[in-house]
Amino acid sequence: MNAPDRYERFVVPEGTKKVSYERDTKIINAASFTIEREDHTVGNILRMQLHRDENVLFAGYKLPHPLQYKIIVRIHTTSQSSPMQAYNQAINDLDKELDHLKNAFETEVAKHSREF
């Protein structure tokens, strides 16, 4: 009856930003990124990639409520870096990793198709 529409889960409403950034008011080099209409798929790979960065002191994400279709990624870095820099770096690295994975998979598929 009052269930939200199914498309609410993945369509970003008009006038809303996909990613918004908010600096921490008390801690230097700490910030929260609110990502609309995303879930554990993106949240967890981002978090794990941020953990590989040695300038990142803290990286975590939360899904505040199952019916609020957004995640909050919180990053705290050393003064050598900034949350924004770490965030961009993590996305770039993941993007390159996926490019590499795609090539690796395509070569394997081609190799396998030839055998039969």
Add this chain to the structure above:
Amino acid sequence: MEGASYQRFPTVKIREMKDDYCKFELHSTDASMANALRRVMIAEVPTVAIDLVEIEVNSSVLNDEFIAHRLGLIPLTSDRAMSMRFSRDCDACDGDGQCEFCSVEFHLRAKCINDQTLDVTSKDLYSSDHTVVPVDFSDSGSGIENSEQRGIIIVKLRRGQELRLRAIARKGIGKDHAKWSPAATVTFMYEPEIHINEDMMDTLTLDEKKSWVESSPTKVFDIDPNTQQVVVVDPEAYTYDDEVIKKAEAMGKSGLVEIYAKEDSFIFTVESTGAIKASQLVLNAIDILKQKLDAVRLSEDTVEADEQFGELGAHMRGG
């Protein structure tokens, strides 16, 4: 942007590949990447499925919405889905969802005219687009060769009953409704690493070895008939149930075997519904995940707004 790269270089090894099944190993990456791929394959790789049904005549025993639901669940060949438009952001038909860029029309007409029950199946659906048709399972090969292998049964009609309808198929994703999910099952497991303490194993009698080997619910170990030594026959049959470890402890032989999960190696099993090939499903999932990451990049105005704020902050901090 400066800063060292923390990129990984995953490797893949395909073990088995059929149209609707694929088993492969994924190495040098972590569980978050494996799980993201699994989640995307299940819920975010698009396919085409019947989404709107206009029933003209239905005198069958099933009601209209029941038939509409059954039609929705029929897998349609969706190789074109990645390049199709979602009807909600199709400009050509302003979200109407009835143009060639975002939809495919189907017609079904069936009437039973004799005393034999008529099976209405997915093969009675006539598509307006030959690239989007109900999945054909008849030539899958390994299955039982039925002389009259027909499609998926939608409804059965008796004498005088009739079904006539028009259906619109649209692009969608599994997150919206499971009928759009191209995956039947997608699973991954950690590759196990099994070490038997051979010195300790040698202290066991043959009967003890037998009872230890049999304590595993799955056939992971066996006894070599010639040397009477315990050997690992199938490490991947291990279900991380700890039964053999508990058994060793109960025998007073703790440390007899050590089993680790390799945290950077995964064995994936992908089964497709037939809408797209299993190997294509994996490739599409990688593309979708890349698109998702691109979408979460920071927009220019957010960066600019922060830089101004940053100068102010630096000024305040610098004093």
